[in-house]
Amino acid sequence: MTTIAEVRTRRLSVPLHTPFVTALRRTTTIETVLVEVVDGDGVSGWGEAPQVWQVTGDSLAGSQACLDGPLRDALLGRPADPRESAPLVQRAVVANRSAKMAADVALHDLAARRAGVPLAEHLAALAGVAGAAVELRVPTDVTLAAGEAADLARAAEARVADGFGALKLKVGTDAATDVARVRAVRDAVGPGVALRLDANQGWDAFEAVRVVTALEDAGAAVELVEQPVPAHDVLGLAHVTAHVETPVMADESLFTLEDLVEIVRLDAADLVNVKLAKCGGLTPALELLRVAGLHGFGTMVGSMMESHVGLGAAASLVAAVGTTALPDLDAAWWATASPYVGGPTYDRDRLVLPATPGLGIGGLDEGATP
Incomplete structure (x- = not known):
């Protein structure tokens, strides 16, 4: 069974064309941590951990530290199949849901890539609706x-x-x-x-x-x-x-x-x-x-x-x-x-x-x- 060989992270700041303003905050950028989960065959899955302090409380520094530390430790050497490894992500730390999102999405992206299908088809199969037409x-x-x-x-x-x-x-x-x-x-x-x-x-x-x-x-x-x-x-x-x-x-x-x-x-x-x-x-x-x-x-x-x-x-x-x-x-x-x-x-x-x-x-x- 193919296992996870690497977990890589990088911070991104993406400018917005128009300021985004709500009752909670004003921002002119997307601030996020990108994660790449790589299996032993060199296939990559991608995920991200957005920073929205006013809603989730998760920061870029915290999410990156979580991904580089306990979540990486939980995933390295584990099966690339999210049915086996996604629960490890959820149990590895308390809260830190943006970091968990990044790792979980990357696992599913990796699984869909290995299966040769769009992520939507992979998720439909997991949900028991495989065979239905998936509108992209x-x-x-x-x-x-x-x-x-x-x-x-x-x-x-x-x-x-x-x-x-x-x-x-x-x-x-x-x-x-x-x-x-x-x-x-x-x-x-x-x-x-x-x-x-x-x-x-x-x-x-x-x-x-x-x-x-x-x-x-x-x-x-x-x-x-x-x-x-x-x-x-x-x-x-x-x-x-x-x-x-x-x-x-x-x-x-x-x-x-x-x-x-x-x-x-x-x-x-x-x-x-x-x-x-x-x-x-x-x-x-x-x-x-x-x-x-x-x-x-x-x-x-x-x-x-x-x-x-x-x-x-x-x-x-x-x-x-x-x-x-x-x-x-x-x-x-x-x-x-x-x-x-x-x-x-x-x-x-x-x-x-x-x-x-x-x-x-x-x-x-x-x-x-x-």
């Missing part, structure tokens, strides 16, 4: 960074002109003016464009009910509202869900299976947003989606501010098992260019996965990386 063009919404009403309206018009039919508006920075911002966007794009909100924990439960109810009364036709309250306030999340008609989605409140059990127990949301950097990779993400579906919850796969490796993995997950809600996979769209040779690309509102083994990443494009 995965639709996504696009985010409108938090800002003033007039700026948001102009940005919304530009994104619709770019070919996006679903917009995710970042709110939660000021409950007193959030309604006006949302209404400005709706007026700018008309009724034919899907509009969803992400408060990124910016409201308390009572503010959330007031804002969402006001938007319902105004006929803003909001598709869903994501994480309206602080992550720890699952009771507050349940309060909002019970007092508005608009579907409510848990994001930062959901990292682990234990978090999902609490959301299910309290009926705290209508949908859940599964992200690889929050849960620790494709292996736990598959389980979260499965369990959420069994309990009748809507599902979405989203992204942090990741590069094309993380986005390709998330899109492959959607292509393999599907979700009930349009995914949120635009993070790498914000990059000025891909730092990789090969890999996924964007075509209007589609993230296009290459029909080549694994993620289709051929390594770093040294001419495009600082």
Whole structure:
């Protein structure tokens, strides 16, 4: 059996063409740790550990130290098959889910490359849906960074002109003016464009009910509202869900299976947003989606501010098992260019996965990386 021979890491900083602003942070770059897992035959699998301190608490330094230390120790000499080695990643350390994501995705990418199939087909087989057609063009919404009403309206018009039919508006920075911002966007794009909100924990439960109810009364036709309250306030999340008609989605409140059990127990949301950097990779993400579906919850796969490796993995997950809600996979769209040779690309509102083994990443494009 082929075993893992090397684990290599490198930090990347990828500039964005437009600042990304939410209720939690403002950034002009994608900051991530790239990992390459190499087996004894010289076949590589790629993964990444994005830095989003305000959500996961994971730093570049911490993720790289985790990958270079305990995760490397757990993987070297172990089988290249993720069914055997992915559990070792999850058990090797507490938390450090961005680092676990990087190692787990790299293991699955490696397995798909060895099997000669796209990552989506590999994941479909693991999930027991092998044989079904896997669509390699995965639709996504696009985010409108938090800002003033007039700026948001102009940005919304530009994104619709770019070919996006679903917009995710970042709110939660000021409950007193959030309604006006949302209404400005709706007026700018008309009724034919899907509009969803992400408060990124910016409201308390009572503010959330007031804002969402006001938007319902105004006929803003909001598709869903994501994480309206602080992550720890699952009771507050349940309060909002019970007092508005608009579907409510848990994001930062959901990292682990234990978090999902609490959301299910309290009926705290209508949908859940599964992200690889929050849960620790494709292996736990598959389980979260499965369990959420069994309990009748809507599902979405989203992204942090990741590069094309993380986005390709998330899109492959959607292509393999599907979700009930349009995914949120635009993070790498914000990059000025891909730092990789090969890999996924964007075509209007589609993230296009290459029909080549694994993620289709051929390594770093040294001419495009600082």
